[in-house]
Amino acid sequence: MNQQIHTFFSQETALNEFLKLYEIQNIVKPLNSTQRGMKPKKDRICRFCAASNESSTFRNDAHLIPNFLGNKHLVSDFECDKCNMLFSTFENDFANWLGISRSIHGTIGKKGKSKYKSTDGVNANPNFTENSQDKYNVLLNSDKSFIEFDSETSKNTINYKKQPYIPINVYKSLLKIALSIIPETEAPNYIYTIKNLITSTKENILTQFAQFIHCTGLPIYQNEEKLACYLFSRKDITEKAPFHIFTIHYENIFISIPIPLHLGDCKNGLYNSGINFMFPPPIYLSPLTQDQPLQTKMTNLSSTEKNTNDYGYIEFQTPTINQDLMYYDPKTGKSGKADFKPEEIRGVLIVDANKKLTMEELQQLADKAVGKQSK
Numbered sequence: 001m002n003q004q005i006h007t008f009f010s011q012e013t014a015l016n017e018f019l020k021l022y023e024i025q026n027i028v029k030p031l032n033s034t035q036r037g038m039k040p041k042k043d044r045i046c047r048f049c050a051a052s053n054e055s056s057t058f059r060n061d062a063h064l065i066p067n068f069l070g071n072k073h074l075v076s077d078f079e080c081d082k083c084n085m086l087f088s089t090f091e092n093d094f095a096n097w098l099g100i101s102r103s104i105h106g107t108i109g110k111k112g113k114s115k116y117k118s119t120d121g122v123n124a125n126p127n128f129t130e131n132s133q134d135k136y137n138v139l140l141n142s143d144k145s146f147i148e149f150d151s152e153t154s155k156n157t158i159n160y161k162k163q164p165y166i167p168i169n170v171y172k173s174l175l176k177i178a179l180s181i182i183p184e185t186e187a188p189n190y191i192y193t194i195k196n197l198i199t200s201t202k203e204n205i206l207t208q209f210a211q212f213i214h215c216t217g218l219p220i221y222q223n224e225e226k227l228a229c230y231l232f233s234r235k236d237i238t239e240k241a242p243f244h245i246f247t248i249h250y251e252n253i254f255i256s257i258p259i260p261l262h263l264g265d266c267k268n269g270l271y272n273s274g275i276n277f278m279f280p281p282p283i284y285l286s287p288l289t290q291d292q293p294l295q296t297k298m299t300n301l302s303s304t305e306k307n308t309n310d311y312g313y314i315e316f317q318t319p320t321i322n323q324d325l326m327y328y329d330p331k332t333g334k335s336g337k338a339d340f341k342p343e344e345i346r347g348v349l350i351v352d353a354n355k356k357l358t359m360e361e362l363q364q365l366a367d368k369a370v371g372k373q374s375k
């Protein structure tokens, strides 16, 4: 595939190293309008359970990339309703694992703007009209103190307890997207993978692979590219590496996994000894103008037990905290000089940093946010 990809300046060497071993096979992005060129339902075969339109049905839209990440139009013609229903349970876990991000980014899913409620009382309410560009207008609030402030670094942290999720289902959701963007002719190579994807036993071989989820987080910043999936295939057949690496980019998060159990990899003995996984750094389709600090870690999503105790966090700087600080109370309409008391804060309004707001505009936003909140 002849498509130029880009990364941050600091990651160029890493990308070049990765591209010595892998090449881009497919890039999938959401469409702006309804998809065309779909197979008629009577000719469809499910890629996952092999059902035809007679043995199952193909009535529902099967989103290639989950709808909840903002993909409205990109659908497939090889996912039957039965499998679609199974995968949507995985997607619930995926959404819960992601936590508050969709609300912060103003992602619009099937149910519109994504509101968020953590299990310990941190709420996020997107506060924009759905067709506006102004997606960084989100009220975070809690009825108790919820901001930790580090006066040395001026860093504020909001910790919140995520809704419960089953880790292996998050992995399966990622794997399902990966298996949906491989070319149809290559699907038979993943017969074991697919079988394990749709089988719900506790002793699933996929748990071994779900330990190696490569996640990179960036600070929240605005970029035109919000959602894309990348499929990389190995260049040299003799290399001891999995045939496909899959990456999903959603807003400020990049997640990569190897697609496990390719028949050729199994035959070549790839899984008989230790495997070296190689993952790409963050990828964009347009050049980047500025480096960003990256946080990369390996995440383990192999557990089949419900995780009820996972925390997410949001960090933001307060750079001008010692300068003239004003307070405005949207309930009483009073305003004046104030001291910064993070423990007294009950709401944070996230707005676009490039936009210079007047005090009046800020007050209007705060009024609107509180008005919404009290409903």
Ligand SMILES: [Zn+2]
Binding pocket: 046, 047, 048, 049, 050, 051, 056, 079, 080, 081, 082, 083, 084
């Ligand atoms: Zn099916």
